[in-house]
Amino acid sequence: MEIMQVVGSLVCTQRVAGLDHCYLRVLRTSKGKINVAVDPVGVSVGNWVFTASGSAARFACPNPEALTDLTIGGIIDFWSPDG
Amino acid sequence: MEIMQVVGSLVCTQRVAGLDHCYLRVLRTSKGKINVAVDPVGVSVGNWVFTASGSAARFACPNPEALTDLTIGGIIDFWSPDG
Amino acid sequence: MEIMQVVGSLVCTQRVAGLDHCYLRVLRTSKGKINVAVDPVGVSVGNWVFTASGSAARFACPNPEALTDLTIGGIIDFWSPDG
Amino acid sequence: MEIMQVVGSLVCTQRVAGLDHCYLRVLRTSKGKINVAVDPVGVSVGNWVFTASGSAARFACPNPEALTDLTIGGIIDFWSPDG
Amino acid sequence: MEIMQVVGSLVCTQRVAGLDHCYLRVLRTSKGKINVAVDPVGVSVGNWVFTASGSAARFACPNPEALTDLTIGGIIDFWSPDG
Numbered sequence: 285m286e287i288m289q290v291v292g293s294l295v296c297t298q299r300v301a302g303l304d305h306c307y308l309r310v311l312r313t314s315k316g317k318i319n320v321a322v323d324p325v326g327v328s329v330g331n332w333v334f335t336a337s338g339s340a341a342r343f344a345c346p347n348p349e350a351l352t353d354l355t356i357g358g359i360i361d362f363w364s365p366d367g
Numbered sequence: 368m369e370i371m372q373v374v375g376s377l378v379c380t381q382r383v384a385g386l387d388h389c390y391l392r393v394l395r396t397s398k399g400k401i402n403v404a405v406d407p408v409g410v411s412v413g414n415w416v417f418t419a420s421g422s423a424a425r426f427a428c429p430n431p432e433a434l435t436d437l438t439i440g441g442i443i444d445f446w447s448p449d450g
Numbered sequence: 451m452e453i454m455q456v457v458g459s460l461v462c463t464q465r466v467a468g469l470d471h472c473y474l475r476v477l478r479t480s481k482g483k484i485n486v487a488v489d490p491v492g493v494s495v496g497n498w499v500f501t502a503s504g505s506a507a508r509f510a511c512p513n514p515e516a517l518t519d520l521t522i523g524g525i526i527d528f529w530s531p532d533g
Numbered sequence: 534m535e536i537m538q539v540v541g542s543l544v545c546t547q548r549v550a551g552l553d554h555c556y557l558r559v560l561r562t563s564k565g566k567i568n569v570a571v572d573p574v575g576v577s578v579g580n581w582v583f584t585a586s587g588s589a590a591r592f593a594c595p596n597p598e599a600l601t602d603l604t605i606g607g608i609i610d611f612w613s614p615d616g
Numbered sequence: 617m618e619i620m621q622v623v624g625s626l627v628c629t630q631r632v633a634g635l636d637h638c639y640l641r642v643l644r645t646s647k648g649k650i651n652v653a654v655d656p657v658g659v660s661v662g663n664w665v666f667t668a669s670g671s672a673a674r675f676a677c678p679n680p681e682a683l684t685d686l687t688i689g690g691i692i693d694f695w696s697p698d699g
Contacts, residue, residue: 285557285569285603294417299441300407300427308368308417314567318397320368320417324549334543334557334569336602339422339588344549344600351427351440353419354368357600358548377500382524383490383510391451391500401480403451403500422505434510434523436502437451460666465690466656466676474617474666484646486617486666505671517676517689519668520617534640534652534686563650573632583626583640583652585685588671593632593683606683607631 285334285357288313289365290327294320302351309356311335314365321354332363368417368440371396372448373410377403385434392439394418397448404437415446451500451523454479455531456493460486468517475522477501480531487520498529534583534606537562538614539576543569551600558605560584563614570603581612617666617689620645621697622659626652634683641688643667646697653686664695 288311296308307323311333321335324344333356335341341355342348371394379391390406394416404418407427416439418424424438425431454477462474473489477499487501490510499522501507507521508514537560545557556572560582570584573593582605584590590604591597620643628640639655643665653667656676665688667673673687674680 285601287567287569295444296417296441297444298408300438302427303440318370320370325547334545336600337421338586338602340591340600340602342423342426343591343598344551349426351419351423351438352368353421353423355549355600357552358545361544361546378527379500379524380527381491383521385506385510386523401453403453420504425506425509432509434502434506434521435451436504436506461693462666462690463693464657466687468676469689484619486619503670508672508675515675517668517672517687518617519670519672534684536650536652574630583628585683587669587685589634589674589683589685592674592681593634604632604683606635607628610627610629 285336286313287332287334287363288319290329290331290333292329300351302349304347306350319354321356322350322352323356325356325358327356327359332360334358334360368419369396370415370417370446371402373412373414373416375412383434385432387430389428389433402437404439405433405435406439408439408441410439410442415443417441417443451502452479453498453500453529454485456495456497456499458495466517468515470513472511472516485520487522488516488518489522491522491524493522493525498526500524500526534585535562536581536583536612537568539578539580539582541578549600551598553596555594555599568603570605571599571601572605574605574607576605576608581609583607583609617668618645619664619666619695620651622661622663622665624661632683634681636679638682651686653688654682654684655688657688657690659688659691664692666690666692
């Protein structure tokens, strides 16, 4: 899993059905790479979270056939990027 | 998921059957990397989209055994690459 | 999916059974990275092709349990690497 | 599989159910990249371990639907990063 | 698939059951990146091999639930890294 910070939400009116009513968050890695993840946890901007990718990402959603390859797994209680 | 921009379409007369009649789009990441994705949404050149990779990419297609590892999940209403 | 150019074939007398009688091609990305892919299409050296990776790569083979994580999906009619 | 060193544990009070009671360890690759992995082996800080990613990571857990894409596979008896 | 060279074996007394009695080899890519792979073929140090990753890696093992995301697929008869 990777550690990323929540930087915002994504609005997509036109999208495939497989995403049902999932919230889409914009995340940024410590190297600045931007990703989009499904949020089953309920995060806020600024939270440091860990994410699961690949087929595990689908198991984290209520519907395991959800069209996601990246899902937020949890909010880290305390994290400083410089470790 | 990743965020990319649609830059064109791909024409491949000779291809494996598993792609049926999917449209193939050429996408570019903000770092300039070129990818090919299946388009179940109906995008136009210039649209900013998010994509799903891995096994999730197949679930986004009408036929879940489609030979794709990258599928367009939706058109982003508003996106500026500099965030 | 990625776009690569066919640069040759790979000969492996000693290999696992899961590859049956698949042709193995050596491919190169526009950045020079070398990959090996199964070829269900019948390509020639110099062709520009697109490839599928992950579990989708296995669905493109006659035997979906083939030991491949990269399969050639089709020959691109016209492609110039500088786009 | 990759070789990484254990540098600590991760505490996440708010996380998806799919992680049950798995221990989450923070690992670092020889290039300094930080990852989070599930630990079914019982490692200590400083151990060099190898990890499995993708769907294999889930099979290493007691519950194969665990939400992990990286799992510690074992502790390496002797490893020096400079090889 | 990727092409790598065998540089040694890995000894892990403490490891998850999912690896049964698989041999673990240490491989190096032409760029110097170190990986660990399961060896169902029986390679020697110095051999150039191709590897399969992801779910395909598990199909190459006698037990398809083996905890591996990288498996040696075969020994290349002749390979020079400069191509």
